[in-house]
Amino acid sequence: MLTPETRPAYATLLDAAALRPEEDHAPAIIFLATDAEPVTVTRVDFQARAQAYAAGLTRLGVAAGELVIIAHTQNLESIYAFWGALLMGAIPAMFPTLTEKLDRDVYMRNMNELVARSGVRLIFTSDAFAPVMARTADCPVIGSAELAGLANAAGALRWHQPQPEDIAFLQHSSGTTGLQKGVALSHRAVLNQLASTARAIDLRPDDVIVSWLPLYHDMGLIAGFMQPLVQGVPLILMSPFDWVKHPALLFRAIHEYNGTLTWLPNFAYNHLARRVRGRNIAGLRLDGMRMFINCSEPVRHDSHELFLQRFGEMGVRAEMLAVSYAMAENTFAVTQTPPDQPPRLDVVDRRALEKSGRALPARDGDRTRTLVSCGPPIPNTRAKAVNAAGETLPERRVGEIAIRSDCMLTGYYKRPDLQPFADGWYLTGDMGYMADGEVYIVGRKKDLIINAGKNVYPQDIEAIVNEVPGVHPGRAVVFGVPDEREGTELIAVVAEVDADDPAGRKQIARAIRQLVARESTVTVSYVTLVGPKWLIKTSSGKIARAANREKWLAEQGR
Amino acid sequence: MPNLDESIVREKIRTYITHELIRDPDYDLADDEGVITGGLMDSFALADFAVFVEQEFDVYIPDPDLTVDKMDTLDQMVARVMRG
Numbered sequence: 001m002l003t004p005e006t007r008p009a010y011a012t013l014l015d016a017a018a019l020r021p022e023e024d025h026a027p028a029i030i031f032l033a034t035d036a037e038p039v040t041v042t043r044v045d046f047q048a049r050a051q052a053y054a055a056g057l058t059r060l061g062v063a064a065g066e067l068v069i070i071a072h073t074q075n076l077e078s079i080y081a082f083w084g085a086l087l088m089g090a091i092p093a094m095f096p097t098l099t100e101k102l103d104r105d106v107y108m109r110n111m112n113e114l115v116a117r118s119g120v121r122l123i124f125t126s127d128a129f130a131p132v133m134a135r136t137a138d139c140p141v142i143g144s145a146e147l148a149g150l151a152n153a154a155g156a157l158r159w160h161q162p163q164p165e166d167i168a169f170l171q172h173s174s175g176t177t178g179l180q181k182g183v184a185l186s187h188r189a190v191l192n193q194l195a196s197t198a199r200a201i202d203l204r205p206d207d208v209i210v211s212w213l214p215l216y217h218d219m220g221l222i223a224g225f226m227q228p229l230v231q232g233v234p235l236i237l238m239s240p241f242d243w244v245k246h247p248a249l250l251f252r253a254i255h256e257y258n259g260t261l262t263w264l265p266n267f268a269y270n271h272l273a274r275r276v277r278g279r280n281i282a283g284l285r286l287d288g289m290r291m292f293i294n295c296s297e298p299v300r301h302d303s304h305e306l307f308l309q310r311f312g313e314m315g316v317r318a319e320m321l322a323v324s325y326a327m328a329e330n331t332f333a334v335t336q337t338p339p340d341q342p343p344r345l346d347v348v349d350r351r352a353l354e355k356s357g358r359a360l361p362a363r364d365g366d367r368t369r370t371l372v373s374c375g376p377p378i379p380n381t382r383a384k385a386v387n388a389a390g391e392t393l394p395e396r397r398v399g400e401i402a403i404r405s406d407c408m409l410t411g412y413y414k415r416p417d418l419q420p421f422a423d424g425w426y427l428t429g430d431m432g433y434m435a436d437g438e439v440y441i442v443g444r445k446k447d448l449i450i451n452a453g454k455n456v457y458p459q460d461i462e463a464i465v466n467e468v469p470g471v472h473p474g475r476a477v478v479f480g481v482p483d484e485r486e487g488t489e490l491i492a493v494v495a496e497v498d499a500d501d502p503a504g505r506k507q508i509a510r511a512i513r514q515l516v517a518r519e520s521t522v523t524v525s526y527v528t529l530v531g532p533k534w535l536i537k538t539s540s541g542k543i544a545r546a547a548n549r550e551k552w553l554a555e556q557g558r
Numbered sequence: 559m560p561n562l563d564e565s566i567v568r569e570k571i572r573t574y575i576t577h578e579l580i581r582d583p584d585y586d587l588a589d590d591e592g593v594i595t596g597g598l599m600d601s602f603a604l605a606d607f608a609v610f611v612e613q614e615f616d617v618y619i620p621d622p623d624l625t626v627d628k629m630d631t632l633d634q635m636v637a638r639v640m641r642g
Contacts, residue, residue, distance in 0.1 A: 024579055034621045101595050244602035246621040275605040279618060403617075452600075506586060517597020523599075 001231050004379055007195045010080050010185035010230075012162050013086060017232025018109050018313075019050070023067060028229060030239045031076055032253050034246045035431040041076060043232075046083075049076075053084025055154030057122070060140070063197045064089030064160045065485075066121035067170070067413075069114070071095040071133075073126055074215060077144050079225075081124050084151070086168065089160030090121070093170035093182060094216040096521060098129045101558045103518040110138045115139045115408045116171075118182055118414050164188040170413050171218050171328040173455060180433040182413035184326040185447055192220065193331035193407035195229050197379040199324075200336035201261065201291060203231060206327035210236040210259035212243035212250055217453070222332035223263045247272050248280035251314070255284040262289070263324070265296045265453030269303040270487030273310040287315030291339055295324040298441065299372040301345060303487040313481065318342040325374035331407045334383060344373040346440055353432055357398035368419050376440045381405035385433050390422065396435050400445055401428045423443030433555050447545045456522050458545060459516065464519045470508040471495045475535055479549040481526065490525035494552055505529050528552065563616060568636045575632070576611055579603050592630045601626055607635065615639055 002010055009015070018028045020043070028046040031039045040236070041049070060066060068085045070092055074076035083093035085213050114120060115138045123141045125133055130143030162168070168190055170182040197203075211224030221507075230237035236253045243249055250272070253259055269292075294304070304321045305484040337343040345430045348359045350367040362368040377383045384392050385399035393399040402425040409426075412418045420426055429448070432441040449456040458478040465476040475496035480489030493512055499505050509527045516524050536547040568589075570620045579599045587593070594601055604624045611617050617639050629635055 101597070107560060164617070241601065244600070245624050247602075247603045247605055248621070275602075275609050276617070277609060277612060280621065452602075502584075506584065509575065509582070514597045523600045527582065 001198060001203060002191065002195050003198050003203075004195050009194075010191050012166075012191060013168050013226075013230065014159060014162070017229040017495065018046050018229040019083075019087075019129045020232075021047075021364065021497075026232070028232075029076070029079070029235045029237055030257060030452035032220070032236060032249060034242050034249060035115050039076065046080075046229075046536065047344075049080040050083035050087055051152060051157055052151035052364060053147065055081040056149075056157075057081070057084055057086075057090060058088050058157065059150050059154050060122065060142065062088070062090050062121055062149075065091065067091045067093065067118055069093055069095050069111075069123045070122050071097050071111070071123055071125050072144070073097055073520060074241070077148065078124070078215070079511060080151075080299040081147065082169070084227075087159050088157065088229060089162055089166075090168050091169055091184075093172060094214075094221060095172065095315045096214070096216050098133065101517060102521070104132055104138075106234055106519045108133060111137070112138045114180070119146075142485055162187055164191075167413070169281040171221060172216065173328060180416060181418065182366075184413040185331055185360045185412045186410050187466035189331050189409070190222070190226060191230070191408045192380060193333065194227055196380050196405075196407065197223070197333045197336065198226065200333065200338070200375075200378040201293075202339050203227075203261075203345060205233065206288070207233045208258050209233060210250065210257070210262045212240050213263060214240045217296070218328040219263050220267070220454070221291070242351060244271070246280075248276045248284075249283050251276065251286065253283050254474060256290060258288050260288060260290045261293070262291075263293045263295050265488075266294055266299055266303050267452045267486055267488035269294065269299065269307040273303075273306045273483070276310075281314065285315050289316070291322040292316070292320055293322045293324050293336075294372075294461050295333075295454045296453045297488060299303070299323050299343075299374070300484075300487055301370050301372050303306065304372070306487075314456065322373050325430075325441060327428060329428075330381065330403055330405055331409075333378050334381055334403050334405075334428075335374040337373060337438075343375065344438060346371045346373065346435060347428050353398065359398065359440065359442075361436065367494045370518050371405060371440045371442065373435075374441060375484075376405075376437045377405075378438070381407070382409055383434065383439050385460075386425075388426070396433050398431055398442055401432045401441070402426065403428060418430045437540045447479065449478075449489050449491060451480065451491055451522055452486075454522065456520075458469060461493070461516055462521060462543075463521065463523075464516050465493055465495055465512055468495075468511045468515055470497050470499055470504070471512070472497065472532070472545075477535055477543045477545055477548045479545050479552075480533075481549075481553070483525075490551075491522055492526040492528070492532060492552065493524050494528045494535065496534055498531055499529075500531065561592060562640060562642075564640055565612060567615065567639050571611075571635050571639070572632060573622065574607075574614075578610075581608070583613070587632060589632045590630070593629050594626045604629055605626075611635075611639055617642055 029041040078209040082092045127143040149258040172180045184279045209228040213220030213224045326333045350369045461478040
C-alpha cells in the first residue's frame, strides 16, 4: 500500500492500484442507489472503461495539459471520464452539475467565466443538459451518449507519462460564482497526501471506504475517491442527492459491504441521528466500522453525542468518532485524530477566549466553551497559529492557522496574480490555537458561512438578494446562524424594504427565497424584512455583517 | 391503519412545512407550490418529512417514493399520506 515508507515506489497517480495491469477481479467501486441494483466495477472493468474514455477524449481532439470540466451527475461515467482524462494527460476537474432548479443563464454565465479565465477545453455533462449548455457555452460541450460512443469505438491508447510535478487535476473551492479559484495539485502532492493520511488513519488492505460525498468537494474527491482507487481498497459510492433524501443508505452500505471508514461533514451526524427511520435500519450492524471522520465544517461535540446515543445499539462506539481538519489547498487533510480513541475535548473559559484570544482551561463557575480537537498534523505537515504580523504564537493563544507541507497546491490555476504562500506557509483563514501538538479551530477570519459542508460567501448571496424587486439595492445582509438541531450554520437574510403591506412583504420574502435557490446552490432558512435604516453600517459605509447578525439574534430573542 | 381526514392532514403538513422547514409561520404556502424546486427547502427536508409523517400519521413512506418529482408540493404530499 501507499505509505510514507512505500512512497518512492509511486511516481504519479498512474501507479494507482486500480490501474495496475495484472488481471484483477477485485471490486474497485461498488455504486449503490436507492432505485437501482448495485453496480460492481472490478479493477479490470475500471481500467478498460478509463482507457476507453481516454481514447474517446483523444478522438475529440483533447490534448495533454488541457482542462476538462466534468459537470455531471455523480455516476460511473463521470468517474471514467475523470480517470480517462488523467490517463491521456489532460487536467480534469469535477464541478456541480446544472439542475432543473438552477437558473440556466446564471449557471452558464458562471461557467463561461471559468472557461474564459481557465481556458477550458471541453465540458462533459449529462445528455439532458448537454444541448442546453452547448447553446451558450464558449467551449465544446459533450454529453454522456456521445462520449460513450466515441469511447467504445476508439482504438488502443498509449498512456501519457506525466512528470511527478505536472498538474494532475484541479479542485475548486465551493462557492457560488464563476470566480472560484482552481486549486492546482501535482501528482507528487496528491500522492504525498494519500501516503500521509493512510499513515494517520492506519489504512489497511482489508479496509472498505464508504462515501456519499460529492466528488466536486475535496473531502469527496480525495478521501472518498482517490484514496481507495490509489490504494486498491474497495470504494462503496453513492450520490449525495440520493443520500440526503435516503440517509439510511449509508448504513446499509456499511453493513452489506463491511465498510470500515467514512468521512462526513458535521451536519451529517445530526441528519442521520434525526432522520434515519427505525424500519430502514432494522437488523443493520455498524460494529465493523473503524472510523467515522468528521471533517469540513466546525465539529460539534453535541453532534457526536447525539449520533452515539442514537446508534450506540447498532455498534457505534465513542472511539470510532474521529476528526480531521482539511482544505483543498493541502490537497485534503491537514490534521487527523488517531484511530481507536475519541478526539480530545478542551473545555475553556469562554470569556478569555472571546475577549483576549486565550484558550484557558475552564475552572468551576466559568462560562465555558467545549472545543473538539482536530488532532495533530498528519505526517509531513506542520501547523501553527500566527498573529497579524505573521509571528508564531505560543500554545493556547488564538491566531490564524498557518500550514506547511509536502502536499500543498502548486498554485491557483492560471492565476499568477494570486500568491498562496508567505515564506512557504499557507494562511488558512481559520482562527484557532495549538495545544499539546493538536489543532483546535475556534472560528474564521472572514465572513464565510459553512452550510452543510459547503462554503458560502455571504457577498455572493447578498448580490442575489439585491436584485429582488422591492429590496433596497445594497441594503441586504446575509450571515450564518449556528443551529444545534441541524448541526450546521443556517443561512439568514435581512433586507430593508419600503413595502408596509403584509401582502407586498410576503411577495418580496418569497422572491428572495426563490431567486437565491435558482441562482446559487443554497437554501435560505430565515428571511427577515425590515424598514429603512435598520441595518448597521461601518464608518466606511459597508454593511457590518457581524453587528447586524448580533442585532438580529437579539431581536429574535436568541 | 387509522382513517385520516384529508383536510386535517393537509393543514398539519402545511403547518409543519411553514413552521419547521421554511421557518416562517406567516408564509402563505399554496397547495401546488413546489417547495423544493421553488427553493423553500433543501431536498434533505424530504427525509425529515418522512419522519414527521411516520410519527404524526403512522404512515411509512418507502425511500423510492421520497423524491423531488414525487414529493414537491403539498398536494403530492397529502395524496401520498392518504394512500397510507
